[in-house]
Amino acid sequence: MAVSEFDVRHVAQLARLAIDPARLPSLVQELNGILGHMEALGAVETSPETGDGRLETTAAGLRSDEGPPIPLAAARETFAPQMADGFFLVPRLATHEDLGSRSP
Amino acid sequence: MSLSARETADGVRSGQRTTRSVVEEVFRRADEVGAGKDGLNIVLHEDREASLREADLRDGKSGASYLVNPNARPLKGVPVYVKDNIATTTLRTTCGSRILADYVSPYDATVVARLRKAGALIVGKTNMDEFAMGSSTENSAYGPTKNPIDPTRVPGGSSGGSAAAVASGMVRIALGSETGGSVRQPASFCGIVGVKPTYGRVSRYGLVAFASSLDQVGVFGRTVDDAALGLQAIAGPDPRDATSSPIEPQAYHAAQHDSLEGLVIGRPREYFPDSLDPRIRDICDQAIERLKSLGAEVCDVSLPHTSLAIPVYYIVAPAEASSNLARFDGVRYGLRLSGDGLEGMYEATRSNGFGPEVTRRILLGTYVLSAGYYDAYYRKAMAIRGLIRRDFEQVFAAGVHVLLTPTAPTTAFKLGAISDPYEMYMSDIFTATANLAGIPGMSVPAGAVEGLPVGVQFLASHFDEYRMFVAAYALERAIAGGAV
Amino acid sequence: MVVGLEVHVHLLTKTKLFCPCSTEFGATPNANTCPVCLALPGALPVLNEAAVRLAARAAYALGCTVHEDSVFARKNYFYPDLPKGYQISQFDRPLATDGRLALEDGADEARSVRIHRVHMEEDAGKSVHDRYAGSTAIDLNRSGTPLIEIVSEPDLRSAADAGAFLRRLKQILEYTEVSDANMEEGSLRVDANISTRGPGASTLGTKTEIKNMNSFSGVERALEVEFARQCALLERGERVVQQTMLWDAGSGTVRPARSKEESHDYRYFPEPDLPPLRLTREWLASVRTDLPELPAARRQRFVESFSLPAYDADVLTATRDLADYFEAVVASGAEAKVAANWVMGEVLARLKDAGIGIRELAARPAQLGVLLAMVRDGAVSHSAAKAIFAQMAKTGEDPAVIADREGLRQVGDDSQLSAWIDGVLAAHPDEAGRFLAGEKKLQGVLVGMVMKASGGKADPKKVNQLLAGRVAT
């Protein structure tokens, strides 16, 4: 299962990373180098009863439906790149008319 | 810092020392060793004036809490450095990354709040591999940290700054974090104690996530007792972390016993391969002899899936990281660089904000989760992770209390010596298993090879840090006493 | 037409799914946000038990199996109103599966729709595109609001059935107090998958997904329009392309969403920040026993216990509050059909005129019960009762108080009635003579005259009796 330049470009697009074309061949090589070591896993017998690898936790992990909200020690404006009237601003989405105010 | 954490707290509490004098000593020592950017490059952020003001404030109302409850401030006046991926409201939290260069968290991590409550002062934030991805602290956007014992060498990583802060005598306690050995391996490289608690023992709330199912805050101490006090202060359930355990922590500082009668120590053969540096093997075997002489029973055990830990780790950790690091998108905080529209902004911000190792792991993690590859990589790796955990469970169920292994396969290597990513990953070969299994682990200095420290590692069953500390205290004392 | 629906519903919790921020609507932008729902570095989600309870309740109300073990997963994609870069949802281990919703009461399987699954997830924030030049504005107050997603099997065969499904679903969600389920306000959202199958064909055609509807009738219209478009394509021998269509309510048309250059690959994996959700049998049993009577059962009971026509039962059970109101009127002693007529008539008319809900109606059910008893006992006339109710509905005063103050009580006292009758007979000797001589058809005319003379207060029944008595003597 060798990674191709196409795969790396596709994955980079999914991850919103721009890859310098000059760097692409070496990245492909590095990723294949790493993934080559993963081949050993394929040879190991696993079955549903060996589990899904998630750690058993004793925690119930539920909270009750009440406040107060977790406070912020500093205003949002102190860490946000761009705000107006309480909104975070980002460059206008090219496809906004298609998606309405709803994310996909 | 010559006084232990316990002595410092006692001294401040009794009025023999002021908090200001303690903090001044930290900064004096930091200047002496060259902790700044041009020197060992240990400290990324500090505000000395603010720290001294805080110290004065504490001194101004000294005694009161002690009179009410002597246990209320176990770290009263104790200065602590904190790894820069742990959120603090008082200093920046950059994670060693350009993408958070100017970020100040509007909330404190639970561990930071607990340290403050215990009376400790956060005197600075320490250098680290970017987003904790690395084993040498060379992957920091702010330059590598150098090992105080030999500045031509790495301190290990990713918590190299915190390890170096303790090793160079600036403080007795520092916080690091572990995803795959990032506290224990630098502790070994720097000749200090490093503890990775059980997954769920310490809250992750405020620890900037690298791989959520593996991450734990860890503690460095000059001595086992320093580490025990530090862990004691931060351990315990937290309603803000759904994976934190309701099991209450034990009193680790009470784990000092004269005899190890009844303690069963396992020596897992997979951690002593033929290829292991014989000098490191000898140090481990010497440690075993010392513990035996104190009454411990030692037996050979096997953890057959050990060799799969690194491949499993380097699928699971990057997969989770690729998702955890999606929030760094330039929208709400951190770096924002413009590009063509929104998509251009995303790409410009992330491509310039993340360094090469982080980029490599995001790509790797995105790949192993993507359609068509999930089953072969992520699902398979998680299933084998279950086998690795089962190996440990079986050994502990068979009556072994603590395992003893080398912490790292090498001593601190030269800066720039390792350029192949996978070769670097192998630095975690003996430590990543504990993160995958969720068990506690600890590195204790046990000797040196060519003047470079070597640590031995203790591993214990889930939530049984206490027995690990029993072995660690005993070994430390035996080595100090010179008895074999 | 083969249709399956995916319905997203806001749960009525006080706080968000994974943080203690308020879910209240209408706060200033980003006021209801915290480290967790802003996805600040280091923040972690903790699951709200009330959300789980509401989700399980909805699932039970839809006849689903609720699983003791379910798993949260991350759905990864970039969007500026999705702060973590992933949505916490459920994927291969949903909370509940295999339910059923009947389109008609007592319907056979053919008239019911299978529910494929019900799972929990968090909502995203809101993007505002038209407020700042060149910028999209992000408000994360909604980010992390608890949702359930209800996915039906493709069992619907007409737009009208889709509408019926949604109305019944909304009713169930309101009855169980799981959600406001208000499409106009965005607390219920519908995506529709539609394909077209030629007569006799057994395999499903290529489907399209329609989004962007904001009312149930909009869903029905959009399905009709898209069905017509697919039919026309197939008739021309062309193929339906699998894509997302957007409904434009203004023009009544659908158009393809601009296809994204990148195919979606959500890279689902189990959410490591949340342990698998493990519900005990006891907990599930308590949710199940706490379920209120569901609309279908209530309709049936109204027909059986109150001998009401199916139509009345349908109207009276439209909302749980209305049905409760009706039952309280009956409980206070009113005859069921009389109470039904009043609630369906005067009460609903008042709600409509005033634009209020039954809870805001000033006249409480026991007061209406008293009024109906007054009518039954002849204390007020039917028409006076309507006038009294009009005032009760506004002021909440007791009917007796209004009747007294406005002089609307019926007079049933024989001597007063006889005096009025005497007066009328004296004033109209011609009609009086003919009536007393046996011309019975004049009785009605005379009753009218007495009523007029009494200013509407005379009890017409008694006036009739007394007049009839005059002839007999």
Ligand SMILES: [Mg+2]
């Ligand atoms: Mg959904």
Ligand SMILES: [Zn+2]
């Ligand atoms: Zn929140």
